[in-house]
Amino acid sequence: MSYSRRNFIKGVIAGGAVATSAGYLFRGSGPLFGQTSAPGSVERLVTLNVNGQTRRVDVLKQETLAMTLRYKLGLTGTKLGCDRAECGACTVLVDDVPRYSCSVLTHTVRGGRIVTIEGLARANGALHPVQQAVVDEQGFQCAFCLPGFVMAAVGFLKTNATPTREQLAHGISGNLCRCQDYDKILTSLMRGAEYLRRSTT
Amino acid sequence: MAVIRDPMPAFELFQPTSVEDAQALLRRYGAGAWVLAGGLDSFDWLKDRIKRPEAVVDLSGIPELRGVRARGDGLEIGAMTTLTEVVRHGVVRERYALLLDAAEAAASPQIRNQGTLGGNVSQDTRCWYYRAGWPCYRAGGNICYADTPESINREHAILGADRCVAVNPSDTAPALIALDAQMVIRAANGGERVVAAEDYFVGPGKDITRMTVLQPGDLLTAIRLPGAWAGARFYFEKVRDRQVWDFALVSVASAMVVGAGGAIERMRLAVNGVAARPLRLQAVEDLVRGRPANEATAAVAANLAIAGAQPLRFNAYKVPLMRNLVKRAIRGVEATTWAS
Numbered sequence: 001m002s003y004s005r006r007n008f009i010k011g012v013i014a015g016g017a018v019a020t021s022a023g024y025l026f027r028g029s030g031p032l033f034g035q036t037s038a039p040g041s042v043e044r045l046v047t048l049n050v051n052g053q054t055r056r057v058d059v060l061k062q063e064t065l066a067m068t069l070r071y072k073l074g075l076t077g078t079k080l081g082c083d084r085a086e087c088g089a090c091t092v093l094v095d096d097v098p099r100y101s102c103s104v105l106t107h108t109v110r111g112g113r114i115v116t117i118e119g120l121a122r123a124n125g126a127l128h129p130v131q132q133a134v135v136d137e138q139g140f141q142c143a144f145c146l147p148g149f150v151m152a153a154v155g156f157l158k159t160n161a162t163p164t165r166e167q168l169a170h171g172i173s174g175n176l177c178r179c180q181d182y183d184k185i186l187t188s189l190m191r192g193a194e195y196l197r198r199s200t201t
Numbered sequence: 202m203a204v205i206r207d208p209m210p211a212f213e214l215f216q217p218t219s220v221e222d223a224q225a226l227l228r229r230y231g232a233g234a235w236v237l238a239g240g241l242d243s244f245d246w247l248k249d250r251i252k253r254p255e256a257v258v259d260l261s262g263i264p265e266l267r268g269v270r271a272r273g274d275g276l277e278i279g280a281m282t283t284l285t286e287v288v289r290h291g292v293v294r295e296r297y298a299l300l301l302d303a304a305e306a307a308a309s310p311q312i313r314n315q316g317t318l319g320g321n322v323s324q325d326t327r328c329w330y331y332r333a334g335w336p337c338y339r340a341g342g343n344i345c346y347a348d349t350p351e352s353i354n355r356e357h358a359i360l361g362a363d364r365c366v367a368v369n370p371s372d373t374a375p376a377l378i379a380l381d382a383q384m385v386i387r388a389a390n391g392g393e394r395v396v397a398a399e400d401y402f403v404g405p406g407k408d409i410t411r412m413t414v415l416q417p418g419d420l421l422t423a424i425r426l427p428g429a430w431a432g433a434r435f436y437f438e439k440v441r442d443r444q445v446w447d448f449a450l451v452s453v454a455s456a457m458v459v460g461a462g463g464a465i466e467r468m469r470l471a472v473n474g475v476a477a478r479p480l481r482l483q484a485v486e487d488l489v490r491g492r493p494a495n496e497a498t499a500a501v502a503a504n505l506a507i508a509g510a511q512p513l514r515f516n517a518y519k520v521p522l523m524r525n526l527v528k529r530a531i532r533g534v535e536a537t538t539w540a541s
Contacts, residue, residue, distance in 0.1 A: 039215075040217030040222055040262070042214045061212060062211055062247070064208070083206045084248065088309070098310065098311050099315055103244050105240065152310070173310060
């Protein structure tokens with residue numbers, strides 16, 4: 001097996017290693033143990049619906065969805081850029097709505113249908129029309145922002161399947177590209193909208 | 202400040218399903234409790250370790266706080282309704298387009314998908330000295346770091362400053378004031394009180410540590426839009442550095458009813474980004490009543506609007522900016538040169 005950053009991160013996850021001190025993370029759970037009967041109290045072991053699969057996962061109270069996806073479920077396609085809802089790299093769909101997963105507590109979307117970039121392609125490996133368009137148009141340069149842009153576009157196209165270029169630009173305006181590749185990104189996502197319409201008619 | 206990417210420090214999380222349960226939790230934890238709506242304001246505080254609440258009370262699971270419903274000849278919008286839900290609502294689009302424009306101007310699409318109307322009006326100021334945890338007046342200290350000869354205060358107040366020179370960042374607040382919205386508050390003792398939107402916000406002269414009249418344990422449950430201003434002639438404009446994410450440098454919202462003769466019958470006008478609370482410009486409203494909605498009226502009214510403005514070192518540009526936005530609100534514009 002070749003060593004890559006991605007495999008290394010996944011290995012760390014599989015090993016159960018947590019990079020942060022456990023005492024610090026679990027501060028709240030000690031003295032408050034026994035108060036779980038309070039109305040609205042939250043169990044840490046939850047069931048999430050991610051990419052059509054049911055996943056049981058232990059989620060800290062303060063854990064964001066991006067953390068859960070990347071470091072608990074190994075779905076490292078979702079990127080963490082700013083971690084402050086200011087860049088869009090972490091965009092995923094919750095019930096078809098694009099959200100910044102860095103700024104969503106995992107516990108608030110327990111009942112939601114979560115879709116990440118890994119969940120777009122079909123089981124046989126066929127890419128989602130928007131992904132295929134990005135490949136065909138070579139829309140991205142470094143592509144760190146790609147998963148976020150694609151998820152934002154896929155979410156937007158569910159509300160407007162026939163956008164103008166300006167409307168689509170507005171729809172994906174919550175995503176940043178440090179390479180300043182916006183024109184090509186928009187061209188490839190417009191093609192994605194076209195592929196998507198063709199695939200559903 | 203350096204951005205920390207570790208998980209937030211631990212807190213206890215509660216997801217009550219009723220306002221009563223939420224308020225019981227707020228009572229139990231007192232000053233250690235933190236109310237979470239959409240979270241876009243909260244997470245910055247928590248991730249930067251400036252605020253360290255013991256318990257976070259998430260309101261997203263309370264059904265009665267969500268949704269838009271008809272009420273009399275107007276609308277009632279649950280405080281936890283997202284900005285996207287507000288923007289997409291048929292009656293808002295048709296009769297309250299001012300609120301539509303304001304909500305659509307907030308932040309970015311993903312943030313509007315999560316941020317709530319109640320959270321948008323109740324959010325804390327974005328003064329970065331305060332947000333970075335400096336012990337300023339607003340944080341309980343005895344200095345304003347934004348109002349010294351060396352301060353970077355390009356985004357700060359030109360009106361109504363009292364020790365603190367921070368501004369209110371909400372986009373929907375001036376629109377709600379112009380629409381004469383009513384804020385429904387469930388008090389800590391369980392009683393309900395209704396406050397006019399213009400009285401919901403407080404300046405530092407009244408309470409330097411708060412942005413709104415909400416006291417600990419109070420919850421904003423709904424926002425009511427009366428029928429009186431539905432379908433009026435609206436104007437909203439938000440000037441900002443970038444067309445996405447950024448808070449307003451100055452914003453203006455107005456509702457105007459013009460009579461058959463072309464004279465302004467009545468008008469409500471509010472600005473934000475210039476003071477610690479969104480300002481309703483009642484003197485301007487009084488001045489324009491009975492006058493035609495033209496350039497001459499706009500010029501006189503706009504000069505009155507900026508009376509008393511006291512710019513800081515780097516924000517003098519806000520004075521002509523506010524004057525011109527008020528002018529546009531009164532006489533209208535052919536078309537703005539950019540689309541947002």
